[in-house]
Amino acid sequence: MENIKRKLEVYEILFRKYGPVASSCNITELSWLLKVSERHVQTVIKRLVNAGWVEWEATPGRSKKAKLKCLKEPIEACYDCVLNVVDSGNTDSVLNILSFGGRNASIELKKYLLHSNKTVPRSVCMPFHRKIGSLLPYKAICRTERYLVTQIFQRLVSIENDIICPDLAHYWESDLSATQWRFYLRSGVVCHDGNPLTAKDVVRCLIKLIASSYWHSLYLNLTEITSISEECVEITLSEGDFHLPRLLARSEASIYPTHLSTDRIVGSGPFQVEVLSPRMIRLGRFDHYVLILPLLERVDLWVYEEWAKDKVCAQNQLILSFPEKTVTYKSKYHSLFMIIKKQGSNLNSSNLVTYENNNECKALADTFFPSQTRQEVLYGDYHYQADTTLCSILEESDRLYSRLAFLSLYPFKNQMVKETDHGFFLNKVSEIKNTPDLAQAVKELQRLYDWLQQIGVIDIVKKDSFELITSESLKEIRMNGFGWCDLAKLWIVND
Incomplete structure (x- = not known):
């Protein structure tokens, strides 16, 4: 594989020596300048000519002068190389390329993002501090992964600020007991690869959730799912x-085609995955989206772990350039951090404490359990056997079902000593689901959480809200419970 970084460094040496004007030089001079053999100089020049970076007019004879002209600034050549590797999906080499000539990769990446956004006018950058995990809907557990799933896939319905909105289904109804539901689907919905998304896909995806070892307990109430026509799904x-x-x-109830895979993320949502790599994810506007088309053409999520040093976990960014004037939005939805322990036990008696792998839970574990054995676990991993758990809940734009x-x-x-308490707990969950009025259901749910605190099973120790820092040129920012916003609604004011 070609060493792009070295090629850029060689070109920069030539540019510094001769500049962007036609200059006279010979092979011997270049050999001395580049510290390579005269034979290798010919190879180097050929590569730079093929790249379109230099013009070279040789004159016969070893010591004869030739004409050399550098055609572009070294950093422009660098950006061309980065664009090529990004478009090919080979983003692992981006930071290495940007660090040519001893440059700081973090600073240069920010400069490149500014350059990139100017090249594509209706594009936004999401700087991020860690690698993104799986974007398969049923495997996406962490907050930002679940958010991205909502931008790539559709669900039967969507939630905006606690309000249910049509999505794949344009209408839905239930019987009086709310045990029989029908969802009527839009016609002509196609996936990002052009294949249709059908009622059979809906049935298959929901059945997979019921069979999932992780999601089963949440979806076991769904006993039968059938497609009674091409545009209607019935759920019992x-x-x-x-x-x-x-x-x-x-998020996990997103609908996807049968050929979805880890390497081929195909949905029917407003944005399609154009680049999927550990360093960068590119979302491009899907022009055949069945609802209102996004105004943005492209969203690039760039991953650079060094940014984690300066990033607050509850704070996200959507930017157009570095630096720029920004606006900070605060979400009305929260993260709840809680300690869960065995009923009647004492925190000081805990031998093993698990905490989720985020900065907040880590800090809380240090505060509440300084002398106990602590084990970091993945966010949402509730199956690790421990005396005490420190975990969190996201409200995800729906206060009722996120907590349910x-x-x-x-x-x-496992935390309730008395069988009667567990029976009471299960009955209350069922009663809340069977309460038609949303406001009343939310009140009953809060009472259930209060009861769990009273019997000593949970202790809510922190309540945090998200912040989203955006360019002041970005409009229609409506923060959601993921700490982000609906990308499909964003637009840019060009001054």
């Missing part, structure tokens, strides 16, 4: 749930 529940659409609006989901996913039975 074992017990009434007037808020089923809220469950089906969650946690009560189903976490194995609370």
Whole structure:
């Protein structure tokens, strides 16, 4: 493989010596300048000519002068190389290329993002501090991964500020007991690869959730899912749930085609994955999106771990350039951090404490459990056997089902000494789902959380809200419970 960084460094040496004007030189001079053999000089010049960086007019004879002209600034040549590797998906080499000539890769990456956004006028950058995990809907557990899934895929319905909105389904209805539901699908929905998305895909995806070892406890109420026509799906529940659409609006309930894979992320949402690599994810506007087309053409998420030093976990960025005037938005949705322990136990008696792999949980673990054995676990991993757990819940734009989901996913039975308490807990969860009025259901859910605190199973120790820092030129910012916003609604004011 060609050493792009070395080629840029060689070109920069020539540029510094001769500048962007036609100059006279010979092979011997270049050999001395580049510290290579005269024979290798010919190879170097040929590569630079083929790259379009120099013009070379040789004159026969070893010591004869030739005409050399550098055609572009070294940094422009660098950006061309970066663009080529990004378009090919080989983004692992980006930081290495940008560091040519001893440059600081972090600073140069920011400069490149500014250059890139000017090249594509309707594009936005998301600087990020860690590598993105799986974007398969049923495997995306962490906050930003779940958010990206909502931008790439569609669900039967979506949630915006606690309000249910049509998505794949344009209409839905239930019987009086809320045990039989029908969702009527839009016609003509196509995936990013041009294949149709059908009622059979909906059935298959939801059945997969029921069979999932992780999601089963949340979706086990769905006893039968059938496609009664090409544009209608019927769902039967074992017990009434007037808020089923809220469950089906969650990220993991996204609908996808059969040929989805780790290396081929194909949805039907407003943005399609154009580049998927450890260092960079590019989302491009999907021009056949069935709802309103995004105004942005492109969103680039760049990963550079060094940014983690300056980043607050509850703070995200959407930028157009570095530096720029920014606006800070604060979410009305929260992260709840809690300690979960066995009923009646004392925090000081905990032998093993698990905490989620984020800065907040790590700091809280240091504060509350300075002398205990502590084990870091993945966000959302509730199956590690420990005396005490320090974990968090995201409200994800839906205060009801985000908290209900946690009560189903976490194995609370292990924390409750009395069987009667666990029975009461399960009955309350069912009653909340079977409460038609949303406001009343939210109140009942809060009472259930209060009760869990009263019996000593949970202790909510911190409540945090997200901040989103954006360019002041970005408009229609509506923060959601993921700490981001709907990319499909953004637009840019060009001064």
